[in-house]
Amino acid sequence: MLNRTLAPDFIQVNDINFIAPKAQQLANGIKVFTVNAGQQELVRIEFIFQNVNYDRAKPLQAVTVNSLINNGTKTLTAKEIAEKVDYYGAFLQTEYGADQTTITLHSLNKHLVSVLPIVWSIFNESIFPQQELDIFIQNQKQKLQVNLQKNDFLARKTFANAVFDNTAYGADITLEDYDALKRDDLVAYFKAAYKPENCTIIAAGKFEEKEFELLNQFFGKAWENHSPSTINQFSFNASSGEEIYIEKEDAVQSAIRMGNLTVNRKHQDFPKLQILNTLLGGYFGSRLMANIREDKGYTYGIGSGIASLKDAGYFFIATEVGTAVCSSALQEIEKEINTLKSDLVEEQELDLVRNYMLGSMLGSLENAFSHADKFKNLYFSGLDYSYYSKYIHTVKTITPEEIKVVANTYLDWNAMTKVIVGKK
């Protein structure tokens, strides 16, 4: 007879295998890392450029160059570029991050030879037409106006600015910043950033010798741009615990975002901090979710996270709660933080988190793309695969006492910057 009250046997994840990429160089010295895996005849090629020459007076320079880089070259209009890429069923995406800017190409192998020349052209022959810039400015301003009416957007932006000031990590972008964009500045940034000596290529999918030769044929030759550049570097002062309240009279929910500067992936405590974060707010069964959503019903969701940037890390808690329970939610968050600092975690809860995190790590390695993503985390933090061995070892062996030490070292309610947008 089947006993449905008894859980089936299970085992803890033991083998987690990472596929390290093959490191090569194009003829002009560009580093290429390739994860060749998978059955489908497709590839993802990421061209990654470090962000450079940050100017506080022109915070939109890098992101605008990234957005407009496929909007016109010496020989192709924006529409022609899009038509060619689309015709071959490819996807060309531009992504601006805090530290790097990425141009990602997804393509079926059979069309790679047709789409790579278009990508080469935008890195070398983009002209940033004034009319494209004008349209961009007008439409981005409209998007910003809409976003500024979203409490969670405003909370995120206000929090980042409070913690990171007007660096690239926290620039408080206004409508005026868009008006101040100048074509000459874009061209100058393009020439400084989009050059082979500032480029790293990461390719994943069915990427074999033939594909590497194609890449070398188009991108291993001389490039146009070589203006001097300095990679961005920032330093920050610790958060002071200020509370910023932005009242919205007709709000039915308040957005809460709070947190502080913390260590990043390069620091030896980072894996421990990730475990602490998971316990507090990093998964569905976390303490914040269990208390504030599943017990109290104050919110649709609450979570915490740690972000690792090149020059800093930060810890944050984010939620949107009913306005009537905003103060109660804040009290409960404080209580959960303080409990982690005062009480030892029960082994049963810690074991669950261990297994969850190992399963989650295993599940995050599903295909060639995800193996490449794992490598990126290491590479741009200057780490090697021993980081993941250490991470897995820490997840398996951390003790309740160590968790408490980490909580007392890195979590301090009074020092957290707290942003509330809505009503309290």
Added chain:
Amino acid sequence: MVDFNRFTLANGLKVLVHEDPTTPMAVLNILYDVGARDEEQGKTGFAHLFEHLMFGGSVNIPSYDEPLQRVGGENNAFTSNDITNYYITLPAENIETAFWLESDRMLSLAFSEKSLDTQRNVVMEEFKQRYLNQPYGDVWLKLRPLAYQTHPYQWATIGQDLAQIENAKMDDVKAFFKKHYNPQNAILVVGGNVKTEEVKILAEQWFGPISAGDKYNRNLPKELPQTEERTLTVNANVPLNAIYITFKMPARLDQTYQVYDLLSDILSQGHSSRLYNSLLKEQKLFSDINAYISSSLDEGLFIVEGKLVAGVDMDVAEQAIWTELKKIATSLVSDDELTKVKNKTESVMVFSEMNLLDKAMNLAYYELLGDAQLLNIEIDKYLAITAEQIQEAAKITFQKEKSSTLYYLANA
């Protein structure tokens, strides 16, 4: 190509297995053939609220999430107007835990009052977060009842208003479970590092003993053909004027469904598309412009929506949309334009095979459509489409008397 094996248990549960030995993970996806369209007027939002309650403990297992996380698994679910879909990913070695949890909540729920209380609140907060506390958040709450007058697609999955969620009773919960959550009404897909023989044994063991239940025969009110133009104007505290035009289009299983999908791609997919180039880039009337389809199991919607550039007259903007719609209805698209959207569709399909969960969900959905094998021949339907079919679809669809338009205006 997504390979699968298929069998049916004596109680009517359909089971599909997709073996993928390249991953150490497994997925268990269960689709229940019930959505917001199966709700009654006055008790809307119920299918979705019920989805939340499915995580509140089952008859023999007090907590659903905890034991799953303990074996390294994760889960989630979504509800649409047509279906409710639950999925688990976990290390393949622990797949039996997924069978244990999923079968027990098909057997019966715990029906705890505490869980109902909490999830009513959680769903009301979800309602506020996604529909009330966002600029333009309530658009679909307005647009659905404009486009549909009798069919239950007239309400959104979240429900018509907060009060109906607040008033949900335990008796309603129990009745809903009995009516829809039984083996005959579900499709189970197991994928990843599993073997069909092993899945057969586990399925028989855990799901086999569940009684078949009563068959639910869907008999929804039919929407009458629309013969008059409908409009609605809303004023709200938003920064920009916006317009939403909807047209009726064929149901998902109609043989012309794919024609409409390509039609929307030609109009609006990416920066080479017609609406983007004509209305946003050249005429500079919109800062955002999109066309897409609702992919509904019953008669669906073809939607064109845009946010106007500040200072642009609504009549001018609306007329410009209609000019583009009339153009595609009166002249053939070029070979290159048609090839482009076909190639893009092919790419999207190949890329979706990179993801185990996507594959499992797709198999379940196509099985609901009638046969999971349809997934593997879907691309052929797209590749066979002609320019004449695109024009014909545009001609019969883009007519004023078949349109419903929402003008969403910024308060002065």
